Amino acid sequence: MHGAASTGLPDVLQRCDHCPVRHQAVCGAMDEVQIRKLSQIAHRKRMVPGQTIISDEEPVDFFANVISGAIKLTKTLPDGRQQIVGLLFAPDFLGRAYSKSNPYSAEAATEVEICCFPNTAFERLASEFPGLQQRLFQHTLDELDAARDWMLLLGRKTAEEKVASFLLMLARRSLMIGCQHTGSASVASFELPLTRADMADYLGLTIETVSRQLTRLKTANVIKLHSNRLIAVPDIDRLATAAGQELGHY
C-alpha cells in the first residue's frame, strides 16, 4: 500500500528522482538541492475510488501532487444536490495556499496515487524559494481559466454540447499525452475517468440525460463506445462542432 516502501529502496533515493511527474508538477521548478529537501517531507498515498481526500468540513494540513488517477472537487447544497467544480489529473496540484479551510471536498474518482506534503513544511519551502510559489500561482490561474470555461458550459450549453465538450476535453488530453510517444494519431481513444453519475455532477445534468446524449453521439458516429468506459473519437473536429466550438481556436 506504500509505493516507495515496496521496492525496498530507501525513500530518499526512491522518491522524486523516479517520480513520473517530477518535471511536470510544481516540483518541476526545483533544482536537485531543493528537490532533496522536498523529498524529505513528502510521502505517497494510494486511494480507492470514492475515498474522501479532503472534506469541506475539516481543516486540511497537507498539499499534494497527483501522480496518477483522477480526483474530483465537489460542492454540495444543503439538500444534497452536488456539483463537481474541478477535476484533477496527473501533474496537478491539490490544496489551497493561505487557508486551512477548503470551500469544497476532494474525492478520488478512480484509483489515485498522490504525493503529500505537510502544510507548514511546504509553505516554508515555498517562502524560501519564490519559483515554487510562482508555479503555484500559475497553476491557480490555470484552474481559474478552467473554472470559467466550465461556467460557460454550465450556463449556456445544451445537454449534447455539454457531454461533447467533456469528451472533447478528454480526447485532447489523451492526444496531448499520446503525442509525446507516438508521432500523431488523430484518432483519440481513451478511458472515461468518471461514472455516469460523476459526469452528471460535472456537467450539471442527470445520469439519464448523460446516458442518452452518449448514445446520441454514438448513433451519430461522432464517438464509438467500445465498452461503458472506453471511448474512441474518429474525427475530433466533428466532436468539437458537437461541443459548440466551431473549429479553430483552443
Place this chain on the structure above:
Amino acid sequence: MHGAASTGLPDVLQRCDHCPVRHQAVCGAMDEVQIRKLSQIAHRKRMVPGQTIISDEEPVDFFANVISGAIKLTKTLPDGRQQIVGLLFAPDFLGRAYSKSNPYSAEAATEVEICCFPNTAFERLASEFPGLQQRLFQHTLDELDAARDWMLLLGRKTAEEKVASFLLMLARRSLMIGCQHTGSASVASFELPLTRADMADYLGLTIETVSRQLTRLKTANVIKLHSNRLIAVPDIDRLATAAGQELGHY
C-alpha cells in the same frame, strides 16, 4: 474626463494618497515608498456602461484596480450565447499575470473608474516586491472560490434560487460596506449594478425568466422593488433560504 487632472493638483500628490481603495486594493500591501513608485506609472480612466475594457481577441498591456463601478468578465460562444464569468467591484483587480492574452472580455457594466498600470512596469514592481505578488495570488484564489461557487449555482440551482443568490450576494456586499459607517442595519438595500440582460448572462437564464423570478420574490415579500434598479431586503435570512443556502454558514 480625467479624475486627477480635474483638481489642478500635480498627479503624484493627488493619486493614491487620496485614493478610496488605497488600503483595500492590491496596493494595500505597499508602503509609502512603494506606493510613490506605483503612482508614477498609474493613471485613472473612466468608462461608460457597455464600453469594452479588454477584449479576448487583442493582447492586453495593462493591469488595473477597480475604483468604482462594476465590470463584467464575459465569455461568448461562436453563435453568440454569452456567459458572465466574473463580476469586479470596487477594490478588485483586473488583468491576468503571466499572460498577454485573456480568455475572456471585460466590459463596463456601470459607470466605471479604474486605475491602470502598464504591464511591464507593474510586473517589474511585483518582482521587486514579493508582498505585491502574494496579494495578487490571494486575489486570484478568491476569484477561483467565487467561480466555483458560481459553478454550483449554474449547474444545480433553480431559476428562483439563482436570482435569490445573486441578490443575496449584493445584499451582503452592501451590508459589509454599510457596516463600516453605520452600526448595523439588518435591512439591506442597494442598487442593481446590472441590467436584466446582464443578470441573465450572469445566471445562465433568459431576461424573461429573471424578470419573472424578481416579481415572484417581490410578491412573496422576500424583496422590495423600489424601482427597476433599487432593491430592499427586509429579512436577509429569508433571502438566503430562497437562495438554497439554509441559514448559518458563509
Place this chain on the structure above:
DNA sequence: CGACATGTTGAACCTCATCAACCGACGTGG
C-alpha cells in the same frame, strides 16, 4: 411627438428532469 432601449407579462413549446422498468456484471451466502 415618435423612435428606441429596457423591462414586464402572456401563451406555446421544448428540453431536460423525474419516475420507473429493465439489463448485465459482480459478489455473497445458502
Place this chain on the structure above:
DNA sequence: CCACGTCGGTTGATGAGGTTCAACATGTCG
C-alpha cells in the same frame, strides 16, 4: 451451483421548469 441483492448503466413515458415568441408598458432622448 444458483438464487439474491447491489451497482452501474440504458431506455421509455410523463411532466415541469425555462425558453421562445410576441405584445405591451415605461422611460428617455433627439
